[in-house]
Amino acid sequence: MLRQWNPSLALADGSRYLFAVPVPDKSVSSHAPLSNRLRRFLYVTAAFNGAAILVVEILGAKMLSPYFGTSHFVWTAQIAVTLVSLAVGYWFGGRLADRAPDLRHLYRCMLLAALYLALTVPLVKTVSFAALKLNLATGSIVAALFLFFVPLTLLAVTGPFLSRVLIRTTTESGGVVGRISAVSTFGSVGGTLLIAYVLIPLLPNSVTMLVTSGLLAVLSCGYLFSLKSIPKSGPVAVLIILIPVMVVGARKGDGGAMPGFREIAR
Incomplete structure (x- = not known):
């Protein structure tokens, strides 16, 4: 606690005196300390979301x-939507963390992202054909926005939110933000190499998306279900919706292959 001199209090004769009142030290975080195990789990979350x-x-x-x-229209649309999603997610994550730095909000965002990503598999054909009524450049942006803006925005909440939760004092803020950024970026590198050299050559696109969705759900539910005396109805409801969606997506086939055509290269 710091002490602040307040000269506003007056004696009966009109003279003033100095009075020390305690004020909170804003250089120290007010939320409860985190265990080492939870801190490691949060860094794993940053890496996985980056991937x-x-x-x-x-x-x-x-x-x-x-x-x-x-x-180039398709790749430009996808990259642009990703960057816009990251910008919006960073802003929203920072605002959310300042207003309510409760980790439940972060993992609920991840669970909703998992649900939305699972929905992209059965929806990609319908959305794409609807967007094709526009020209190629506009249609690809519209389809990418509809399918991927929401989940990418929800995943981008992670960085600023974890930084807010992990920072204990202002003197360590730079180090924490740097570690979160580094871990997330290394996760992104790992995700890039994994999908380029393993997932795309070996698995259908639909399976890869559903696996990504499932792992996000497992990670978020792992935290939410570990909390005691917290209602589990929300996560359970999302899982009840998510599981049938994943089953339908898996049966519907590859979310990136045209029926009647044989794929000779990926």
Whole structure:
């Protein structure tokens, strides 16, 4: 606690005196200390979400390519939507963390992102054909916005939110933000290499998206269900919706392959 001199209090004769009143030290975080185990889990979350963002960015273009082709319009649309989503997610995550730095909000965002990503598999064909009524450049942007803006924005909440939660004092803020950024970026590198050299060559696009969605759901539910005396109805409701969506998506087939065509290269 700091002490602040307040000269506003007056004696009966009109003279003034100085009075020390305690005020909170804003250089120290007010929320409860985190265990080492939880801190490690939060860094794992940062790495995994960084990987998921790049997986969705690259896989999204692959899912759109059967309908819009692989021209620069498609990749420009997907990259632009990803960058806009990150910007909005960073802003929203910072605001949310300042107003209510409760980790439940972060993992609920991740769970909603998982649900939305699972929905992209059965919806990509319908959305793409609807967007094709526009010209190629506009249609690819509209499809990318509809399919990937919301989940990418929800995943981008992670960085600023974790920085707010992990910073204990102002003197360590730079180090915490740097570590979060580094871990998230290394996760993005890992996600890029994984999808380019393993997932795309070996798995259908729909399976890769559903696996990404499932892992996000497992990570978020792992935290939410570990909390005691907290209602679990919200996460359970999302899972009840998510599981049938994943089943339908898996049965519907590859979310990036045209029926009747044989794929010879990925």
